[in-house]
Structure formats: structure tokens, C-alpha cells
Amino acid sequence: MKHRTGAAAAVLAIGALALTACSSGGDSEPAATNADGSADYSGETLTVMHYEGEDSAMGIAWNRAIEIFEEETGATVDLQTTAFEDLNASAEQLFDSSDAPDVSEYNKGNATAGQLAAIGVIQNMDDAYAEYGWADLLGEGIDTIAMYDENGVMGSGSFYGVPNYGEFVFLYYNEDMFAEQGIEVPTTLDELEAAMAAFSDAGITPLTTSAQEYPMGQLWYQLALSQADRQWVNDYQLYENPVDWTGPEVSYANETLVDWLDNGYISSEVTGMTAEDAGLQFINGEVPMFYSGSWWYGRMLSDITGFDFGITNWPDTTLTPGSGGNMWVIPVESEQPELAKVFIDITMRPEVQALLGESGGLPVAANTDDIADADAQALIGIFNEVNDRDGLSFYPDWPTPDFYGDLNSVMQGLVNGDYDASSAATQLETYYEDYVSNVR
Incomplete structure (x- = not known):
């Protein structure tokens, strides 16, 4: 990152x-x-x-x-x-x-x-x-x-x-669905969870993702980053110090995902969904929120025709998944x-x-003077917000050659109930340390 x-x-x-x-x-x-x-x-x-x-x-x-x-x-x-x-x-x-x-x-x-x-x-x-x-x-x-x-x-x-080019991860939201339910776009984590509860009460699954591929792993990482500082990122990504897998960062991420799954904020169907499946759910207007990367943005602009959508950075965090x-x-x-x-x-x-x-x-x-398009400027604007706070923090799968698949398997296990928050942390630590302990 x-x-x-x-x-x-x-x-x-x-x-x-x-x-x-x-x-x-x-x-x-x-x-x-x-x-x-x-x-x-x-x-x-x-x-x-x-x-x-x-x-x-x-x-x-x-x-x-x-x-x-x-x-x-x-x-x-x-x-x-x-x-x-x-x-x-x-x-x-x-x-x-x-x-x-x-x-x-x-x-x-x-x-x-x-x-x-x-x-x-x-x-x-x-x-x-x-x-x-x-x-x-x-x-x-x-x-x-x-x-x-x-x-x-x-x-x-x-x-x-x-x-x-640069890239980072942020929240896509369906402006029409928010307006229909009378829900404000969240600016804090409490507001985000309140919005998800309101959509759920209305019979709408609020957040789509994919546990089979990268989106849910990046959501997991964002939740951990919201409780982390730059030193934790350096420890996790650059092996400066051992990572505490029972610490507040990983514990919060795992426990929050379990809560959101239990509350119906994330569907159990995501265990078999690809990133493409999740993106299409949002593009087709089936869900109000999708947390994923800037690489989707051009496609959202071209493929979404039935509603207006917006983009915003994840609330209550300094650090964000992203990089060159x-x-x-x-x-x-x-x-x-x-x-x-x-x-x-x-x-x-x-x-x-x-x-x-x-x-x-x-x-x-x-030369940004050469870029006049309002949609492009909107994306660059929230990217610059992240840069201005020194927020780009890489991606969760980078530490080991196999961690992409390892993380996805644990995310699927969380969705399926094979892992609880604690056992998920233990399994991730095992996957991580099997490699990192030899290079640290």
C-alpha cells in the first residue's frame, strides 16, 4: 500500500x-x-x-x-x-x-x-x-x-x-435508496450502523460484499484500520514488530463482522459470491451500499442508469486501504x-x-488543470482527503504470498459460522506467522 x-x-x-x-x-x-x-x-x-x-x-x-x-x-x-x-x-x-x-x-x-x-x-x-x-x-x-x-x-x-495510477477503497451508496427510506448518508460509524439497521428493518440487505474474493477481506481490513495507527500498519505490512492478533484492531474487525452478519446487514450469500457478483448487485440497484475500490468507479459511471449514486470515505477512520x-x-x-x-x-x-x-x-x-470532468474531480477529491491525512495503508493480503486465499477462506468461515471472532483471529495468525516469522 x-x-x-x-x-x-x-x-x-x-x-x-x-x-x-x-x-x-x-x-x-x-x-x-x-x-x-x-x-x-x-x-x-x-x-x-x-x-x-x-x-x-x-x-x-x-x-x-x-x-x-x-x-x-x-x-x-x-x-x-x-x-x-x-x-x-x-x-x-x-x-x-x-x-x-x-x-x-x-x-x-x-x-x-x-x-x-x-x-x-x-x-x-x-x-x-x-x-x-x-x-x-x-x-x-x-x-x-x-x-x-x-x-x-x-x-x-x-x-x-x-x-x-492510484487506487483506494471507499463506500459507494445508492442515493435514491437512501432518499426513499429517509436515511441520511452516514458521516460517523454510529450513523453507518444506524443506516444499516434502518435498511434491514425495511427488508433491505444494506451492504453487499464478496467473501469468495477480495471485497470482504478489504472490509475486514478497513474495520481493523479504523482502530489502528500507522505503526500497526508498519508492523502488519513491513514486519517491524509482531502483530497482536488479540489486540483491539483485529478483535474489533472480527467482532463487528460477526455482529453485522448476525443482524442481517451482510447476507450469508456472500460466501459464494464473487466481486463481480457483489458489484452487479449494486449496479443493478439491489442494495444501497458497496464497499470497494476506485477501480469500479468508471464502470459505475457507465453502467448505472436507473439511479444516482454517491461516493464517500469510510467514516471515523484515518487509515484506508489503498496504494499506488x-x-x-x-x-x-x-x-x-x-x-x-x-x-x-x-x-x-x-x-x-x-x-x-x-x-x-x-x-x-x-496536470490536474487538464481534468475538468466533475465526476473525476469528485473521485480525486476524496482520494486527496485520504492522502492529506497520510491514510493510504496498502491491502490486507500483501504480507504473505498466500494470504489473499487465506484471508478469503477465513472470511467465508465467518459467514458460514465455521469461525467465531476469536477462532478467526487464531487462524489468521497461524497463516500470517507461518510466513512472516521466517522473514521478520
Whole structure:
């Protein structure tokens, strides 16, 4: 997870793109030169992989980056789209094989990019950072997820990826459903629970989530963060000190979720629901609230037609799940590492970054004067609130390579009644310490 700086508000100037010699199939040969002195990569192919939807903010912006790349280099892009879950499971093998893409979006954090950096499956990008000046564009905090030490722990060491957008988690709410029930949008946790009780009394399940995938784990983490300070985040994410799994942070998160399940604020059906299922429940107007990330925002804007929706930060908290976005990485078996760097640099241009912002994303290197859309400004506004309070606190699954699945299994166990608050904490501690005790 990332912290500090108003990433979306960074006003940065990027100079002319420097096109360098390209490595193809392991051979280093200088590219041909155009009449204007720029490199000509005609006939070359760059394989780009990502898992963003075509209509998402990142998908829209990166499609434009591909157009610019092909126009300026003469090379062709072979765009390969995949699913987040599929790449999460296969990247270690894929990136070290002859089928590896030349550049790929990949999940950030100790358990994902850090793990691949530590075993040499993604390339060290220190030289590219120096050449293109990417560190200056990212700013303090956003670059934390791009750097990993020899053990794969983020925040120090060498650069292994380039995040070109920000992300965080917040509350989506159905304005029409709130108005129909005469319920005010909550600004405190007490008001949030009162609103959920009112919806429940009216026969409406107030909050949708997914225990099968990430949303409920992120809700669990937000509840813990609402009782935490920055040192607890550093202990949990960076292993500075042992985590007290019986302390107020985890205890509050587990006990609150059990209470909300018992009260019907969260349906037992979420144990078998995917993130897509939960998002569609909100998009279709079936539930009044959905706690999830900024990556949904562009889709909400395009797909919700039957009601008005709003967004707000979680009440009564300083800390919030969030970070710089998933990163561009260059697999160890990339056949076009130099062209990959050229493409990455284009995605950091103000033109592409502004398009990302206008499409509902959170750019890290845009001139905010270029972003006039009111919906985009609303998202950037609540993101800046989090940044201004140094609130970005990463994501709950980052500490270990398997914690994403481990946390989901415990969340499902809470929903099914297999765990109570105490036994859930014990099981999470076991999963966490099995890995962290060896690297702390």
C-alpha cells in the first residue's frame, strides 16, 4: 500500500520521449533511425498484457498509449488481456517462460511483485528509472510499492515496477435508496450502523460484499484500520514488530463482522459470491451500499442508469486501504525490454494520465488543470482527503504470498459460522506467522 502525497494532484512536466535501442529475442541491435532522428522499430512487436476492462479508466488510457506507441515507434502491439486471478496464479511460471509478455500489469506488494522480484522473475528497473525520471513523477509514498529489497519486502531496495495510477477503497451508496427510506448518508460509524439497521428493518440487505474474493477481506481490513495507527500498519505490512492478533484492531474487525452478519446487514450469500457478483448487485440497484475500490468507479459511471449514486470515505477512520495502482513490470524472459520501457514511459505522459483521470481513474502524473470532468474531480477529491491525512495503508493480503486465499477462506468461515471472532483471529495468525516469522 502507498502513502502520503496527493498523487492525483501532482503537476508534472514530461520532456520529449527518448527512444533507445531495442533488445529483440536476446540480441541487442540498434534500431533504425527515422529522418527526424527518432528510432524506428518498424517490424518489431511488443507483447503487452493486462487485466483491465476495455471500458475501465486504465483500459481507455492504455489503449490511447498503444496508439501513440505504434505511431511513434513503428512497432506493433500484441495486446493480451487476462483475468486478475489467473495472472496472480500463473505469473511466476509465465514470466519465466518463452510465453512471457514483454511488459505486463501485475499486482503490487510483498506477496506478489515482491515475491517475483526476490526470485528474479521480473527485471530490476533501476536504470530505466534513472533514464526516464519515473521516481520524480511518482512522489513519496506511491513509489513504496515499486521498490523491493532482496527478501521481496516493499519500500526499499531496487525498483521492479512502475505504478501509473492510484487506487483506494471507499463506500459507494445508492442515493435514491437512501432518499426513499429517509436515511441520511452516514458521516460517523454510529450513523453507518444506524443506516444499516434502518435498511434491514425495511427488508433491505444494506451492504453487499464478496467473501469468495477480495471485497470482504478489504472490509475486514478497513474495520481493523479504523482502530489502528500507522505503526500497526508498519508492523502488519513491513514486519517491524509482531502483530497482536488479540489486540483491539483485529478483535474489533472480527467482532463487528460477526455482529453485522448476525443482524442481517451482510447476507450469508456472500460466501459464494464473487466481486463481480457483489458489484452487479449494486449496479443493478439491489442494495444501497458497496464497499470497494476506485477501480469500479468508471464502470459505475457507465453502467448505472436507473439511479444516482454517491461516493464517500469510510467514516471515523484515518487509515484506508489503498496504494499506488498495480504496476507495469518487465518479465525476466521479455524479448523487448527496451521497447517495454518506451511503452511504460508513454503511459506516464500527461496526455495519457489526463485521459485516465477523465475516464474515472486516479492518475499519478497528470496536470490536474487538464481534468475538468466533475465526476473525476469528485473521485480525486476524496482520494486527496485520504492522502492529506497520510491514510493510504496498502491491502490486507500483501504480507504473505498466500494470504489473499487465506484471508478469503477465513472470511467465508465467518459467514458460514465455521469461525467465531476469536477462532478467526487464531487462524489468521497461524497463516500470517507461518510466513512472516521466517522473514521478520
